[in-house]
Amino acid sequence: MIEIRSVHKKFGDVEILKGIDLDVNKGELLCLLGASGSGKSTLLQCINGLEPIQGGSILVDGIDVHARDTNVNRLRQKLGIVFQQYNAFPHLTALENVALALRLVAKHNRTDASVIAKKHLAHVGLGDKENLFPSRLSGGQQQRLAIARALAMEPTYMLFDEVTSALDPELVGEVLDTMRLLKSEGMTMVVVTHDISFARQSGDRVAFLHSGRVCEIGTVAEVLENPRDERTQRFLQREYRA
Known part of the structure; x- marks a missing residue:
């Protein structure tokens, strides 16, 4: 599991995460909701070790992501991450894009990397x-x-950061269907999203972040259908009106 305890993150003098406590259980799909600037994307990058933290701890299967002696590159093989921007290498084919990390990071030969990528x-x-x-x-x-490029490294966890927000509406469904497939196969996922319908239909739990804190966390029914926190209620009302 992923265990997040009292995590603080600053950019300069601006505190983005203000003591985040969160667990991600094996096999669940946890959706992170919240307005822009609430710290959702920053939290994903801290889980993956892409951003340092200034306080607290993040454990992935018992390994402290931010400990000085942690091999972060090896740990990241457990943590696939997919961003809003696709970040594909334009001069490489789809196959070559997926095979690249298999050759350079996982040290597969070219033939084996191609088989896995296919x-x-x-x-x-x-x-x-x-x-x-x-x-x-x-x-x-x-x-x-x-997504295929991240999956090729055989991660234990997948982190998704607003992966449909840059897509035309008619293309969103095919990406969400792929994520639902992964869920059906038992992949543990943390998904930053504004898609309330996806969270309701596919999420196991939902966490609502506001100003760098987890204001509310629970099952889909608890958070989306019967939110207790006023900030969650206001956010959902705005999203439903939109």
Whole structure:
């Protein structure tokens, strides 16, 4: 599991995370909701070790992400992360994009890396796109390529940071379907999202963040259908009106 205890994060003098306490249980899909600037994306980057913290601790399967002696590169193989932007290498085909980290980080030879990459591209529905460059793929396909690239490292956990917010509405469904597939296969996921319907239909628990704190956490029914915190209530009212 992922255990987050009293985590504080600052950018300069601005405190973004103000004592976050959170657990992510094996096999669950935890949705992080909150307005822009509430600290959701920063929290994901702290979990993955991409951002240092100024207080508290984050344990992944008992390993302290931010301990001085932790091999963060090795730990990140447990933590696949997919961002809002696809970040594909434009000069590499879909297959080459997925195989690259397998060769450079996991040290697979070129043949084995290609076999693994093909498997994961097929897994996300891109088996017939492996020889195309990213510019020939739709936004939804590029985002599924990013998911395949993360999955190829065989992570224990997947972190998703607003992965559909840059997509045209008609392309959102194919990415969410891929995430639902991963959930059905037992992948543990932390998903930053503004998509309330996805959280309701696919989430196991929901955490609402406001100004760097977890204001409310519970099951989908508890947080989305019967929120106790006034800030959660106001946020959901605005989202439903939108």
